[in-house]
Amino acid sequence: MTDQKKIAVVTGSNRGLGYAISQKLAHISNVHVVLTSRKEAEGVAAKQRLADAGLNVDFHPLDVTDDASVQKFAVWIEKSYGRVDILVNNAGVNPTGNEPEEGSLLTVRLQTMLSTFETNVLAIARVSQALIPLMKAQNYGRIVNVSTEMASLNSIPTDFYPLAPSYRLSKIALNGLTALLAKELQNTNILVNAYSPGWLKTDMGGENAPFTAEDGAQTAVYLATLPDGGPQGQFFAELRKFGGPIQLNW
Numbered sequence: 001m002t003d004q005k006k007i008a009v010v011t012g013s014n015r016g017l018g019y020a021i022s023q024k025l026a027h028i029s030n031v032h033v034v035l036t037s038r039k040e041a042e043g044v045a046a047k048q049r050l051a052d053a054g055l056n057v058d059f060h061p062l063d064v065t066d067d068a069s070v071q072k073f074a075v076w077i078e079k080s081y082g083r084v085d086i087l088v089n090n091a092g093v094n095p096t097g098n099e100p101e102e103g104s105l106l107t108v109r110l111q112t113m114l115s116t117f118e119t120n121v122l123a124i125a126r127v128s129q130a131l132i133p134l135m136k137a138q139n140y141g142r143i144v145n146v147s148t149e150m151a152s153l154n155s156i157p158t159d160f161y162p163l164a165p166s167y168r169l170s171k172i173a174l175n176g177l178t179a180l181l182a183k184e185l186q187n188t189n190i191l192v193n194a195y196s197p198g199w200l201k202t203d204m205g206g207e208n209a210p211f212t213a214e215d216g217a218q219t220a221v222y223l224a225t226l227p228d229g230g231p232q233g234q235f236f237a238e239l240r241k242f243g244g245p246i247q248l249n250w
């Protein structure tokens with residue numbers, strides 16, 4: 001029975017961090033996960049991997065940059081469950097390693113910057129517009145925006161990360177979106193927060209990353225299951241790093 005459970009939607013959950021977050025959420029007895037992927041075959045395969053591990057999740061296609069796909073998903077989820085309780089905006093792109101032009105703001109391709117914003121920022125607005133009305137209808141929601149400490153404006157002068165203008169600016173904008181959405185949702189029981197998962201061994205993070213996707217999923221689960229009255233509009237570091245919830249500088 002799913003009608004007693006929190007319905008959790010995780011974007012981009014066919015691989016990497018999104019898959020690990022889905023897996024961890026699926027282990028929680030009162031949460032029912034809807035795994036999503038823009039590639040249907042990969043989503044079905046991911047659902048099967050979880051099923052093989054004894055975890056029962058649903059799958060539905062979702063391309064977060066596609067209006068029609070998001071609308072179709074919103075209609076399906078309302079029809080299937082009548083609500084959404086948890087939304088993890090995980091799907092993201094990072095062109096940094098693929099384009100040498102990303103080493104400088106003076107060479108970065110503006111088309112790449114735009115397409116990075118399409119996925120990392122505009123898509124979060126699109127999915128929010130489609131799904132938050134379902135949260136508002138029941139005055140309950142937990143929204144987790146997957147950001148990065150590379151987006152901490154205060155740390156930019158001294159941090160050791162590559163310049164990565166398209167990626168960083170998109171995640172800075174995502175943090176801004178988080179703060180604005182939190183302001184709009186204040187005095188509701190819909191809590192929206194951003195977090196940095198750390199540098200992870202995924203297709204995006206590469207082999208040299210010190211942490212696994214499972215490590216990075218821990219803070220997402222914490223924010224996805226916040227109690228009523230929990231933090232609103234904050235930017236969190238990894239729980240693992242500090243042994244508890246610590247806020248990052250915007």
Ligand SMILES: NC(=O)c1ccc[n+]([C@@H]2O[C@H](COP(=O)([O-])OP(=O)(O)OC[C@H]3O[C@@H](n4cnc5c(N)ncnc54)[C@H](OP(=O)(O)O)[C@@H]3O)[C@@H](O)[C@H]2O)c1
Nearest residue numbers: 012016017063064065090091092148199200202203204205
């Ligand atoms: N890895 C790190 O070290 C690290 C560090 C900080 C933050 N993050 C953030 O963590 C999140 C997940 O990253 P990851 O490391 O798991 O990256 P990843 O392995 O490259 O996975 C990215 C996921 O996003 C999906 N995606 C991209 N565009 C999409 C779209 N238009 N619609 C639906 N899904 C889409 C991908 O789907 P396809 O398979 O179809 O491409 C894939 O499932 C991202 O937001 C990233 O910025 C990662």
